[in-house]
Amino acid sequence: MDIARLLAERGGERYDLHRRHGNPQLPRMLHAIGFDRQYVRGTGCYLYDDEGHEYLDMLAGFGVFALGRSHPTVRDALHQVLDLELADLTQFDAPPLAGLLAERLLAHTPHLDRVYFGNSGTEAVEAALKFARRATGRPRILYCDHAFHGLTVGSLSVNGAREFRGGFGPLLADTRIPFGDLGALRRELRRGDVAALIVEPIQGKGVAVAPEGYLASAQALLHEHGSLLVADEVQTGLGRTGEFFAYQHDGVQPDLVPTAKALSGGYIPIGATLGRGWIFDKVYSSIDRVLVHDSTFGSNAQAMTAGLATLEVFEREGIVAHAREVGDELRGRLAQLVGRYEMLREVRGRGLMIGIEFGRPSSLRLRASWTALQTARKGLFAQTIVHALFHRHRILTQVSGDHVEVIKLIPPLIIGPAEVDRFVAAFVDVMEEAHRGTKLIQGFGRSLIAGRDVALRPRGRRVTIGAGEPGTLSSVGRDR
Numbered sequence: 001m002d003i004a005r006l007l008a009e010r011g012g013e014r015y016d017l018h019r020r021h022g023n024p025q026l027p028r029m030l031h032a033i034g035f036d037r038q039y040v041r042g043t044g045c046y047l048y049d050d051e052g053h054e055y056l057d058m059l060a061g062f063g064v065f066a067l068g069r070s071h072p073t074v075r076d077a078l079h080q081v082l083d084l085e086l087a088d089l090t091q092f093d094a095p096p097l098a099g100l101l102a103e104r105l106l107a108h109t110p111h112l113d114r115v116y117f118g119n120s121g122t123e124a125v126e127a128a129l130k131f132a133r134r135a136t137g138r139p140r141i142l143y144c145d146h147a148f149h150g151l152t153v154g155s156l157s158v159n160g161a162r163e164f165r166g167g168f169g170p171l172l173a174d175t176r177i178p179f180g181d182l183g184a185l186r187r188e189l190r191r192g193d194v195a196a197l198i199v200e201p202i203q204g205k206g207v208a209v210a211p212e213g214y215l216a217s218a219q220a221l222l223h224e225h226g227s228l229l230v231a232d233e234v235q236t237g238l239g240r241t242g243e244f245f246a247y248q249h250d251g252v253q254p255d256l257v258p259t260a261k262a263l264s265g266g267y268i269p270i271g272a273t274l275g276r277g278w279i280f281d282k283v284y285s286s287i288d289r290v291l292v293h294d295s296t297f298g299s300n301a302q303a304m305t306a307g308l309a310t311l312e313v314f315e316r317e318g319i320v321a322h323a324r325e326v327g328d329e330l331r332g333r334l335a336q337l338v339g340r341y342e343m344l345r346e347v348r349g350r351g352l353m354i355g356i357e358f359g360r361p362s363s364l365r366l367r368a369s370w371t372a373l374q375t376a377r378k379g380l381f382a383q384t385i386v387h388a389l390f391h392r393h394r395i396l397t398q399v400s401g402d403h404v405e406v407i408k409l410i411p412p413l414i415i416g417p418a419e420v421d422r423f424v425a426a427f428v429d430v431m432e433e434a435h436r437g438t439k440l441i442q443g444f445g446r447s448l449i450a451g452r453d454v455a456l457r458p459r460g461r462r463v464t465i466g467a468g469e470p471g472t473l474s475s476v477g478r479d480r
Helices: 003-021 025-032 072-084 096-106 121-136 182-189 214-224 246-250 277-283 301-317 319-335 364-376 380-393 417-436 439-456
Strands: 039-043 046-049 054-057 114-118 140-144 175-177 194-199 228-231 256-259 271-275 344-350 353-358 406-409
Touching: 003 025, 054 417, 072 301, 096 114, 096 271, 096 301, 114 121, 114 277, 121 140, 121 194, 121 228, 121 256, 121 271, 121 277, 140 182, 175 182, 182 194, 182 214, 194 214, 214 228, 214 246, 271 277, 301 319, 319 344, 319 353, 319 417, 353 380, 364 380, 364 439, 380 406, 380 417, 380 439, 417 439
Parallel strands: 140 175, 140 194, 194 228, 228 256
Antiparallel strands: 039 046, 046 054, 114 271, 256 271, 344 353, 353 406
C-alpha cells in the first residue's frame, strides 16, 4: 500500500468522508468556526497546511505532543522496534519493554511500586477506579465539580462536566463535591463507604489550580477514614506543570496515579496507572485473579517503546525544568497585561498549563458587545479570541471547556523564546483590536454564519450554533 499516494489522491476528501462515515458534527463544527484546514505535516511546535502556511500549535493535541511532533528520537526507536519483529502480544509472556518502562516511570515516583498499562487516559482512570474499590472494599468514588476524567462509562461517572453526561445514564452512583472544599469531603467520608477521591491537581476545564494545602489536607482526611487519593495526571503528568507530576507541587503521595497523553511521544496511544504495591496485591490476589483486570493491547511493544523513548528525551534534554522556566516566562508576560486590558481578568496555571480568563468590561463602550455575546452563549468571547489568533496569526489554541471564558494554553514543552514572543505579540494584537470596538466580534460572527452555511449545504437544513449540545461551538475545549 502506498500511503503517500492514497493521501495525495484522497486526503482532500477528509471532511466529506467524516460527514458521510464518521461523526457528522465534527466537520460541521470545524466549518462553523473556520478551522477546516487541510493539514499535511507537523514538525516540532508547528503544523503546515496544503498551501504551505505554518501554524504555531499551542494546543499540542490536548497535551499529547509534549515533545512536539515527529520527534526524531521517538520515531527512530519505533523504527527499531518494528524492524526487530518481536514476538509481541502473545498474551502468555512477560514483555520486557513493559517491565523496563514501569521501572523508569516508578523512578519518578518512589512511593509507588507497580504500574498497569492500558491504551488511553480514560482506561488509566478506569483501572484506578476499579483498583480503589477492590483495595478498600467500598463502592463510592468522590469527584469534583468541573472535573474531566474521560468519557467511558466508569470515568464518565466521575466526570463533573455535565454537558458530557446527558443521555448516557444511569451512571455509577458516585458523588460530586466542590473542588477545594474540605468540609464537603469530610461530610462524605463520615458515611464510611468512600473508596477514593479522584482529583486533577489542575483541572483542565478552566485551568483551576487546587487551592494551596488542599491536596495534602484531603489526603490526610482520606487516609484517616481508610480511603484513597487518586491524582489524575492524564494531562498534567510528565512535566506539563514544571514538575514530573503535578501533585509534586503540593508535597503529597497519592495512592493511585493515572497518566497518559505525553507518555505516547505523540505516536502510540498509551495509558498507565501507577499505584502502591498493596493495592495491586489486593487486585491480583491469587493466580486465579491473574487476568482480573487486563487489556488485549496493553503493554504492546510499540507503545512501550514510545514511552521509553519519551522518558529518555525528558531526562536527556531536561524537559521538565525547561517547561517550568519557559512556562514562568510566558505566564509572567501574559499576567503583566491584566491591568492593561479590562476584559482580561486573570492569567493562572503552572508550567506550560496556562489559563487566560476573560471577564465583563467596566466601560459602557465595551459592555454592549460583551453582553450581546453572553446573551447568545457564555464562552463566545474566549472563542472570538481563539478565532482571531487562528485567522490573523495562524496560532492554534482553544477554549478550556463549555460555557467558560477561558483559553487554555498547553503547547509542546519544547517551545522556546521565539514561540513565546510570537504568541505574546499575537495576543496583544488581538486584545488591542478587541478593546477598540466591535470589529473583531463582528468578524467572528460573519465567519460563524459563513461557516455554518458551508457546513449545512450537504444536509440542506439549518442549525443553531451554540444550542448547548456537547461538541458544538464552545465545547471543543474538551480535554480527552
